[in-house]
Amino acid sequence: MRPLRIGVLQTTTGISPAVSAGQLVESIGEAAAAGVELLFTPEMSGMLDRDRHRMRAAVRSEADDVVLAAVREAAAKHRLWVHLGSLAVLAAESADLPVNRGFVIDDTGAIIARYDKIHLFDVDLPSGERIRESSGYAPGGQAVVTSTPWARLGLSVCYDVRFPPLYNALAGAGAELIAVPAAFTRPTGKAHWHILLRARAIETGSFVVAAAQTGEHEDGRATYGHSLVVDPWGEVLLDMGEAPGLAVLDIDLDAVAAARGRIPALANARSFALPA
Template sequence: MPKIAVLQMCSGIDPDANMDVIETAARDAAKQGAEVLFTPEMSLLLDRNRERAAPWIDSGDSDEAAHLLSIIAAKGFIDLAVGSMPVAAGDGRWANRSLYCRAQGGDPVTYDKMHMFDVELATGEHWRESSAYEPGRKVVTVENTPVGRLGLTVCYDLRFPALFGELGNRRCDAIAVPAAFTKPTGEAHWHVLLRARAIEASAFVIAAAQVGHHADGRETYGHSLVVDPWGEVLLDMGGDAPGLGFCDIDLARIAEVRAQVPSLANRRAIPG
């Protein structure tokens, strides 16, 4: 039964400081027997000031950071499911990119967030992710991880069932949903959406989240969760503080749930 670690972060505008937090967590998680460490969306740099963030992203420092994350995984003997980080994507655009770095080395598996967070909330909070970021175009799974076949998503992707339907079609054993949810949307939707996606895919959902008041002025909801294929919450890290949580993943639970409610097998194409 693999043990995973979930890192709840309050990432700021200093990538080096954020990297130190991840490296320390990887070392501590490995010492406590975890085989994979999951981190939130924008683990390396959480900064809504794009002029301030641009030099780090566009200079290639983000590429160097990706290389360092692979080294951390190898040094710590633990896989790293890095929720996401901003990287240059060409033509002056950026990508919100997840990386899966294996303890045994090799190039990371990458996934670019597909759905851009373009919203205007009743609180006055508004976001236009598409003004700087290029949407991803590929569904990505990682084979042969300690938690089986792992599907990769990022934050706002959670609201789009078609992506999770495809991950279900691919029989993912677990799906990562790293996030930096706002507090209003988190309070209303976070738990119910994550539980629904786990139930629909009959898979574990692992959602490392940002939490608290950040250096760029935003506030995030926290409540990093692990949900089992039946929709039961196995871990909820709360909304108060960063930290490192642990959860045992009983992979036999997937077959038990799919035998009881074989919704993936019963799925039919909807006529156009």
């Protein structure tokens, strides 16, 4: 048995990075007191703001981001790892637009891995809401898997979950645990959230941990919540519903090998020619 105690943080993030930093530090302390070894936070843990002008005025580089600095300090203080789901940050490689970047931070406060969200959500919803993520963020172009003391961790963000090839690539690169931090809208969350996350877990034979935004936000949007942990057989081990807070769960990482042994889809995959 390879046990790992994880924490999943579900938040209703507002428009102030300073306020978010304080809330995250408090949650990291709470997680550490509960014996959490690896904490997962949602997409846009520092600031969730659909006002592009206000968001751009508040976004900073990694070196100047108050949320990233606070989380790194708290991780080191409390000696636990944090997957900081994502922050909007300025990056030299995307001078015109910020990136939606996730971070893996170890128990010394060091940044072990970064991942820039690849797939950007551009859609006109039946509710009349029009979302153009590509107008506010630059896309990433690199899949990322990183090592932790417990397992290889694959990184993704929110809308990525609709693109199975990314998850197959993460599992093929050794990921046993895959993070899907998110800020799903309520209509798409109600229709697809559980199905998509269970499918990605089953297809890859991996644990999927999806820390999510929830509730009515300061910028006027509403998110679905229901942070999930799904095991490699597709069973939902945790569903946090709609309330913000911290959940703690022990998972057995040996379940990955067991599931992949029963359904060796990764080993059985074959290349093929596309239709003419």
